[in-house]
Amino acid sequence: MAKPLFAEEEWAAVQAVMDERSVTKERSNGASPWLGVAHCDRWGDRFYRQVNLAENGKTYEYYRSAKTAGKPACKGQSVKGERVTAAITALVERLAGLAMTVRRFIPGEDHTEQLNHVTAAVRDLREERRNLFDYPGGDDEYAEALEVLVDERRRLAALPQRPSAWVEVETGQTFADVWTQADQERRRRLLLGLKARLYMTPTIEGWYLPAELEARVEQRQRAGRSA
Structure with a gap:
């Protein structure tokens, strides 16, 4: 199937302009x-x-x-x-x-990119745990940092995902x-x-x-x- 020349909202705008021009022309006669x-x-x-x-x-x-x-x-x-x-x-x-x-x-809502960033941050944090938190009290700071990222990931995953739409x-x-x-x-x-x-x-x-x-x-x- 060929790719559309216009997105739906663009086509609606074009049609509106064409209708307006048509009405103006018709009434001038x-x-x-x-x-x-x-x-x-x-x-x-x-x-x-x-x-x-x-x-x-x-x-x-x-x-x-x-x-x-x-x-x-x-x-x-x-x-x-x-x-x-x-x-x-x-x-x-x-x-x-x-x-x-x-x-x-109605604009769409998509948090995929943010969710991917947080997931990558969790992965990096776990991989660098020994190097970044290798000091007294480091385990507690690691656990706190990980908890913040995991909570953010849960929050983003719970948000709605929907495409843009005309209603x-x-x-x-x-x-x-x-x-x-x-x-x-x-x-x-x-x-x-x-x-x-x-x-x-x-x-x-x-x-x-x-x-x-x-x-x-x-x-x-x-x-x-x-x-």
């Missing part, structure tokens, strides 16, 4: 309040909002994918804005009680708490952060959620039914 969330189920392209003003003064909101070089024009794939809104509302209701988390880096820590807020307090752009970013993707055509719609998030939602729902 005006566009859609759900850009990056709503997609065409036929081609997988992102939906953009289109607002039409009728002669009677009414506005009609639609979502459709933009024409892409190398692909045929997406015909007949316009979706009414109210359907996008309804689908997102349904997902928000489903995620409402989900505990929000933040990803934190998810609950913030104390639910999805509904964050959603209620957020403006439109923050809500869009929230769904993008969860990697929630809505795929639609004029007749079908469906959400994609990452397996880990789907499992958390299902677990939450089962807990609610059994309560």
